[in-house]
Amino acid sequence: MIRFAPTIFLSAFLLFQVQPVISRFILPWFGGGPAIWGTCLVFFQVVLLAGYFYAHVVSELLPRRVHVWLHVGLLGASLLMLPIVPDAQQWKPLTAAAPESGILLLLAVTVGLPYGLLSSTAPLVQRWYSLTAPGQQPYRLYALSNAGSLLALLSYPVLVEPVLRLHWQAIGWSWAYVVFTGLSAWCALSTLRRSGQTAPAPVVETPGAEPEPPSAEAFQPPPAGTIVLWLLLSACGSALLLATTNQLCQEISVVPFLWILPLALYLLSFILCFEHERWYNRAWFGLPLVVFVPATCALISAGLEIDLRIHILVYSAALFVACMICHGELARSKPHPRYLTLFYLVVAAGGALGGILVAFAAPRLFSGYWEYPLTLAAACALASLAWWRAGFWGVYAEQSLLQRALLTGMVGAFFSALIFVWTNARAGVVLRTRNFYGVLRVTDHTIVGGQTRILTNGNTLHGSQWLDAERRRQPTTYYGYDSGIGMAIEFHSRRFAPREEQRALKVGTVGLGAGTVAALGRRGDTFRFYEINPAVAEISETYFHYLEDSRAATEIVLGDARLQLEAELLAGKPQGFDVLGIDAFSSDAIPIHLLTREAVEIYWKHMAEDGLLLFHVSNHSLDLAPIVRAHAEYLDCEVVRITSQLDEEKDTNYNTWLVLTRNQQFLDLAAVRAAISPWQPDERAPVLWTDDFAGLWQILKF
Numbered sequence: 001m002i003r004f005a006p007t008i009f010l011s012a013f014l015l016f017q018v019q020p021v022i023s024r025f026i027l028p029w030f031g032g033g034p035a036i037w038g039t040c041l042v043f044f045q046v047v048l049l050a051g052y053f054y055a056h057v058v059s060e061l062l063p064r065r066v067h068v069w070l071h072v073g074l075l076g077a078s079l080l081m082l083p084i085v086p087d088a089q090q091w092k093p094l095t096a097a098a099p100e101s102g103i104l105l106l107l108a109v110t111v112g113l114p115y116g117l118l119s120s121t122a123p124l125v126q127r128w129y130s131l132t133a134p135g136q137q138p139y140r141l142y143a144l145s146n147a148g149s150l151l152a153l154l155s156y157p158v159l160v161e162p163v164l165r166l167h168w169q170a171i172g173w174s175w176a177y178v179v180f181t182g183l184s185a186w187c188a189l190s191t192l193r194r195s196g197q198t199a200p201a202p203v204v205e206t207p208g209a210e211p212e213p214p215s216a217e218a219f220q221p222p223p224a225g226t227i228v229l230w231l232l233l234s235a236c237g238s239a240l241l242l243a244t245t246n247q248l249c250q251e252i253s254v255v256p257f258l259w260i261l262p263l264a265l266y267l268l269s270f271i272l273c274f275e276h277e278r279w280y281n282r283a284w285f286g287l288p289l290v291v292f293v294p295a296t297c298a299l300i301s302a303g304l305e306i307d308l309r310i311h312i313l314v315y316s317a318a319l320f321v322a323c324m325i326c327h328g329e330l331a332r333s334k335p336h337p338r339y340l341t342l343f344y345l346v347v348a349a350g351g352a353l354g355g356i357l358v359a360f361a362a363p364r365l366f367s368g369y370w371e372y373p374l375t376l377a378a379a380c381a382l383a384s385l386a387w388w389r390a391g392f393w394g395v396y397a398e399q400s401l402l403q404r405a406l407l408t409g410m411v412g413a414f415f416s417a418l419i420f421v422w423t424n425a426r427a428g429v430v431l432r433t434r435n436f437y438g439v440l441r442v443t444d445h446t447i448v449g450g451q452t453r454i455l456t457n458g459n460t461l462h463g464s465q466w467l468d469a470e471r472r473r474q475p476t477t478y479y480g481y482d483s484g485i486g487m488a489i490e491f492h493s494r495r496f497a498p499r500e501e502q503r504a505l506k507v508g509t510v511g512l513g514a515g516t517v518a519a520l521g522r523r524g525d526t527f528r529f530y531e532i533n534p535a536v537a538e539i540s541e542t543y544f545h546y547l548e549d550s551r552a553a554t555e556i557v558l559g560d561a562r563l564q565l566e567a568e569l570l571a572g573k574p575q576g577f578d579v580l581g582i583d584a585f586s587s588d589a590i591p592i593h594l595l596t597r598e599a600v601e602i603y604w605k606h607m608a609e610d611g612l613l614l615f616h617v618s619n620h621s622l623d624l625a626p627i628v629r630a631h632a633e634y635l636d637c638e639v640v641r642i643t644s645q646l647d648e649e650k651d652t653n654y655n656t657w658l659v660l661t662r663n664q665q666f667l668d669l670a671a672v673r674a675a676i677s678p679w680q681p682d683e684r685a686p687v688l689w690t691d692d693f694a695g696l697w698q699i700l701k702f
Contacts, residue, residue: 011121012148028593042355051119052348056341083174234350237326242358243372269323273331280328290409292318297420377417463514475519484642484657510561511584521552530561630686
């Protein structure tokens with residue numbers, strides 16, 4: 001045990017520590033949306049399946065000496081892939097096409113072989129342990145493996161990310177992997193030394209009793225129905241993990257903490273269920289699931305009008321309860337250690353299947369985020385099926401009011417999720433479309449002043465337009481004439497320069513939405529929009545009229561704004577923007593990579609000398625002002641806040657823009673001074689975000 005336990009623990013630690021490290025590397029390269037992490041997670045699940053398949057095949061089909069030396073050889077070859085630092089110049093995408101294939105190829109080349117070998121360690125080394133220590137149960141090593149994974153996840157946002165730059169995180173991981181290969185070789189040598197010995201028959205342990213020789217039935221292969229149930233239970237837990245992560249990220253932000261929290265709860269359920277059966281009780285977890293399914297549907301409908309803490313708590317609790325049921329039933333149906341690698345192979349296959357369904361199938365099958373409530377419904381159905389196969393309903397339903405209430409609740413929760421999806425999918429919309437970057441809806445509404453057309457991404461408004469011809473050129477929502485960007489364009493000092501120095505403005509915006517900003521343009525101005533989502537560009541030109549009606553010349557640049565602006569600098573084409581607005585929202589959260597110091601340095605190089613750099617910081621969940629104020633300190637420029645209020649007759653919303661500039665003439669204008677909201681003594685201190693570190697807790701609105 002002294003060899004096998006640390007090897008399995010370290011392999012699991014490295015297995016889950018590398019996930020946020022490598023994902024942080026590539027997040028700024030592919031748009032920073034929730035789907036980036038989802039695609040990475042599916043890759044890791046598929047490679048985990050490949051590792052389990054490899055462990056099953058080599059241990060079942062190859063002689064012990066052959067498969068042990070094969071594994072040692074592959075471990076040596078994997079050292080050639082270190083360190084795991086992807087080359088930015090080679091992998092940064094140049095187009096706005098859906099980047100799934102690029103992400104998967106990058107991960108395969110960078111960490112594919114090391115991750116695959118780490119994935120194979122738990123089942124393979126447990127098999128070696130069962131061969132060298134006959135009569136001992138190896139399944140508790142699986143709980144140790146998951147404990148190592150959980151420690152890796154919890155330590156990353158607390159100890160690793162705040163202390164080490166991203167490059168050194170990858171270097172440190174690579175050295176730890178070298179130590180892991182040494183431990184694995186130690187286990188291999190121990191296994192080879194016993195290769196000539198004949199292991200006695202394994203013994204089945206019963207808690208509280210002396211070990212007894214297994215019956216003949218214990219060596220029978222598991223029936224097909226049980227194997228299918230393993231697959232479905234594992235797939236359901238994995239799908240719910242990914243769906244919950246997407247739900248949290250689209251409502252808050254795409255940061256490691258919101259990747260790690262659901263994954264940690266998912267792993268904790270594995271640890272508890274496989275450590276001992278006492279941790280899982282069907283009624284204790286079934287009753288909360290009955291409550292959480294309709295509660296999550298209600299939260300989705302309410303959006304962020306409900307306190308952010310309630311969202312995090314309910315989504316996390318629902319995930320943990322459902323995973324405890326899925327993994328509890330897996331643990332109760334696990335086979336004799338003779339079929340250990342088959343069991344882990346099926347569990348890994350289910351994990352990969354669930355991830356693929358959410359990350360790749362759901363965006364193509366569903367026009368909305370329906371996979372989250374549907375997966376909760378599936379958890380209710382699978383729990384009921386597993387309990388029926390175990391005789392749970394038959395034994396208790398006739399004798400216990402609790403069991404009858406639980407059965408009724410499961411049926412009710414199942415149908416409540418289906419009804420939620422049905423009613424929302426059939427809700428009247430002009431257009432609903434979904435791709436890698438999210439769900440877009442175009443809807444028509446009647447408000448105080450008349451009819452408007454609205455564009456939303458997830459639960460967040462991305463622009464609206466009056467439908468009547470007389471008012472459709474009026475800017476609305478966050479972009480009215482009294483908004484920060486409206487005042488920046490209307491009162492830029494170029495507008496008031498002597499006639500011989502006057503010229504039209506060049507305006508850039510990061511994020512297109514409905515194209516509302518174009519309504520602020522004057523004849524001769526140029527408005528340049530950077531938009532990562534091709535569907536947004538198509539919608540703004542097809543269902544809205546701001547671009548075609550604008551007095552200014554308009555142009556759209558497809559692709560991630562940061563990458564496109566960086567490429568323009570490298571090509572020697574700084575844009576010289578008089579006004580540049582950063583307004584790229586992924587649902588309610590601005591992508592992190594557009595708010596780091598490195599991103600702001602790129603923006604600043606594109607500004608004219610008297611330019612105005614604006615950040616739209618209206619947000620339910622995050623207080624982005626401290627980050628922008630830190631950038632102003634870094635750039636040694638002024639930062640002011642312009643806030644405008646709700647006006648239903650004009651269809652303008654409450655909004656806040658921060659303006660970074662050295663243009664004192666603009667700041668001294670009476671209209672601008674009157675619009676500025678002064679900073680208060682109790683404001684949060686500036687917080688500098690970089691590509692290496694962006695701390696969510698410092699800016700959450702609790």
